[in-house]
Amino acid sequence: MSLKECKQEAIISLRNVSKYFQGKKTIDNVSLDIYCGETFIIMGCSGSGKSTLLRLMTGVLRPEEGSVCIKGKDIARCNQDELDTVRKAFGMVFQYSALLDSLTVKENVALPLREHTKLAEDIIDIIVRMKLSLVGLRGYENHYPSQISGGMRKRVSLARGIALDPDIVFYDEPTSGLDPVVGGVTDKLIKDLSEKLLITSVVVTHDMQSVFKIADRVAMVHKGSLVAVGTSEEIRNSDNAYVQQFINGNPTGPIDFFKEETNIEEIFGL
Ligand SMILES: Nc1ncnc2c1ncn2[C@@H]1O[C@H](COP(=O)(O)OP(=O)(O)O)[C@@H](O)[C@H]1O
């Protein structure tokens, strides 16, 4: 399949998805298609429901209403075995790198290979070296997470995310806590990996620098609803007031923190 054909086929399809926490609707009737091979960004304020949406797409959470189809399989309804099979095609990169401090860089990247395959140690070794060189970390195999910088730890978690050659990689706030330059390097790496390895990337972020640098398409979430979906260009030029307030960081506009019942800790991402 050519990249062009690939980009017209939905690999992830959400239809009328709603999720409740303690009776409160947190995700509200979301329908969304993410196409094969694209880098899709989900942006929105803290507490808007971005991570919840990601957890619904990865089957960590199941919605009360609607369907979440991955390559045509509804993971909102399938059994645990079927879900495990679908999830083998996923890579996940979490907000705080989530590396195990007691394991070396090499052992951290090898974890999914040990868990999900029966590959021999020497093969795992070759794959780990290959993945580490893809993220520019050849030679760091035997370092511990505490011996490398925050940006490098993030790259180790990227290498671990692509260890099983996934079709889809989900990233939750991949540049949070990084300085702008290291954040920029991480963004470029996400984009390069997506293009070189033909991976579909779904990236949750509130980092505007990332959005326009790497997105093919962007969705904006506000209070659990999708308020806009479009190409980077369409979003940049959108006349949607929520989008304009968010991308320009305006303190006033339809997103009114102080008029709404909001949790101050969420606003500041605490
Ligand atoms: N497991 C949970 N139980 C109860 N409430 C939750 C849970 N996860 C998220 N929430 C609530 O759902 C809303 C959206 O959270 P989240 O998806 O983490 O937002 P974001 O990632 O955009 O910051 C928040 O109000 C949060 O407190």
Ligand SMILES: [Mg+2]
């Ligand atoms: Mg979040």
